[in-house]
Amino acid sequence: MSAIRLLVLGAVRQHGRAHGYQVRNDLEYWGAHEWSNAKPGSIYHALKQMAKQGLLLAHEIAPSTAGGPPRVEYEVTEQGTEEYLTLLRAYLTAYDQRPDVLTAALGFMVDLPREEALALLAERVRRIEEWRGAVTDYYTPEEGPGQLGHIGEIMNFWVHSADTGAEWTRGLIERVRGGAYTFAGEGDPFVGVLAEGEENPFAAGRPRHEDDAATG
Amino acid sequence: MSAIRLLVLGAVRQHGRAHGYQVRNDLEYWGAHEWSNAKPGSIYHALKQMAKQGLLLAHEIAPSTAGGPPRVEYEVTEQGTEEYLTLLRAYLTAYDQRPDVLTAALGFMVDLPREEALALLAERVRRIEEWRGAVTDYYTPEEGPGQLGHIGEIMNFWVHSADTGAEWTRGLIERVRGGAYTFAGEGDPFVGVLAEGEENPFAAGRPRHEDDAATG
DNA sequence: CCCTCGCTAGCCAAGTTTGACTACTTGGTC
């Protein structure tokens, strides 16, 4: 569905134990509010929801050390870890045109063994090609293309997206196969969390993309 | 935001006067439920909402000719037409990584004069390039790339998407400039609506893309 | 004649997302 659950699970997991504001900060550090729906409301909602569902364990905590209401710290349960890996695998292979979903999964792919990541990415390519085949078969009837007028551009656009998406994935497979990055069980992982008190270099002035769809 | 308002306004506009089920049918005919959130609930909600906001005029109508509750027919008001064109222009130029938004706009682009469509598409390319510049400037600091570990793949992915998106848009510009399609004021437009009683050839068995993100 | 099935047209409750808002602390400063 949406990338928010994977992002929140991943953020809590990297800390071991984290409260909402920490998650919020990490996601901002990753720029997630730019390319996904990781806004405060969604984050706190996801935390509560997943705690209710047993994916997270909520610890009630005394008033925070620095202002604001009392904090709740969360920890990923075993069931939450399962869900995390399930989502991660699904999002690496799902070709659903939602760049935020793939982006979130890319950020965590190194939590899987290298071979599994490679297999999932190969599956991704296979699914894209399958999807492309179905669409082109379907929308290219006997009368030939061009019968659809400008509507044909829609198919053209989608097919183009599928092709370039598959091409990019093949490039990634190549890099991973060539030994890039540090995957699960290969040593110290690369972790993108802010230490307690560390300053967030990306907190402001990040390149924004204005979606100025006027509404009135 | 979402493509639903443009889709609904466009569908009602092409009919002149339409009830919810007609809109729903047109959107299905266009395959919109495949590539956007055009589901019954969203469609009826959008109709009511836009009627409340004065973008649509609601006519109460007697019980439907064929079963079900009484129907309400809608008509686009002058304000609604303005909103329609505003959204259309915004969505043609907005590079916000939401393929459904661009797709919806492509379906209606011929409602604009050819020259304006060309200008908007050129603006789109300009914005994509601007966005790309900002991102690469920002995420390629003095230490050089590779400092980010596998996180660099995220930027790589976004930049690749931007590049191929711009490339595709340039291709479209070329086709439109070369005289393709029939734009506003150039004669009989291509209209993709189902006549009353006409069968929808795409009603079932359309290629589906399974987003089987397991959730348990 | 009655009953079920399937189609038409739309509704609604539950869940999610959004962005503005609250409340509280720290640290400077006049």
Add this chain to the structure above:
DNA sequence: GACCAAGTAGTCAAACTTGGCTAGCGAGGG
């Protein structure tokens, strides 16, 4: 000593989305 800005942590109502549900009608079988 009082006040203001900035930062912390989270809440809330309003809007949107989802997908299953309702209700009316005709067709066809027994």
